Amino acid sequence: MHSISWLSLSWCLIPVLLISTVYFYWNGKPTEVLLSAARMALQLVAVGYVLVMLFEQPSPWITGLVLTVMISAASWIAIRPVRHQPGFLRPAFIALLVAVGFHLVIALKLVLGVETWYEPSVMIPLAGMFYANSMNAISLAAERYYSGLKEGKDENAARMAAFHAAMIPQVNSLLAVGLVALPGMMTGQILSGVSPLIAVRYQIMIMTMALGASGLGAALMLWQLGRNKISVSIKQAVGR
The missing domain is CATH 1.10.287 (Helix Hairpins)
Structure with a gap:
């Protein structure tokens, strides 16, 4: 390399x-x-x-601390478009925690068969990729949901439009991979001398897990916003 x-x-x-x-x-x-x-x-x-x-x-405590910093930063960045509106931070944190945690378990235990969960050379890169994708999906979902309610849409319509918007980058990535671009992880492995066929398997895992984490994160975020009646406070704020 x-x-x-x-x-x-x-x-x-x-x-x-x-x-x-x-x-x-x-x-x-x-x-x-x-x-x-x-x-x-x-x-x-x-x-x-x-x-x-x-x-x-390697230490489970230090790895756990790093993951805590990562999810805290991701939650804060995810609500950046709606930070002026209260009630978004906690749902974003919970959505990231559940969505990313669930898919990390699948990737680490079922796909890779990692024995030591806190192995930093595996856990931290995977968590970073999952958090980044989920963070962007949650951010788009929150912004579209807020904008839809401000425009006068009912809660169901705003939620569905927000979820569709949040998933556009993920679906585009699935359609473009291999035809338009080689993704970052696959490119890095090929540059480091790994067989392209092995790199492909890793990339399939990453992209499917990122898709699931992003979609689940956005869905959980929107479900919580509806459950917490954020829509009511937003409509009151705009006088609807």
């Missing part, structure tokens, strides 16, 4: 500066892209050092 030096990595500034320039000339906020990219780099470097430590000394 090709090694990337820190000096060579500096060329990755080009796409960041390119998009920042577009923001600047179109009267946007280039600082948003620059700060996000800087934060991404710092977070990944920090995580890299943490993972090195975890891989050397």
Whole structure:
């Protein structure tokens, strides 16, 4: 596998500066892209050092702590479009906990047959991918549900429209894989020398588990919002 030096990595500034320039000339906020990219780099470097430590000394407590940080951050990011509206954070946390936890059990125990659940080299990458996909689905579901209610839709119509919107990226990924692009995990394994046929099996597992976690997470989020009568407070806020 090709090694990337820190000096060579500096060329990755080009796409960041390119998009920042577009923001600047179109009267946007280039600082948003620059700060996000800087934060991404710092977070990944920090995580890299943490993972090195975890891989050397696996611990169920440390792995559990990492997972807690991940789900807390994912819950907070998921409700970003509706953060001004109270009542979304707890449903997002519960939806992520149940949806991702359920699919991690399937992936780790039934598909991979992992004996030690807290093995960080397996648990953390899988949890990260599942959380990221579910987080995006929940975020889209929450935003579409909120917007639908504001537009005057009834709760059932708003919920169905929100669920459809949340699943669009997942369904598009299933349709495009292999034809439009090779997904990240499969590409990484091939670059590291793994047989493409083995990489394919891993990718099928990832994509089906991500689909299930995202769909279940979005459904649980919307079910909780309806059960908690969030729709009533939203309609009262807009005067409907």
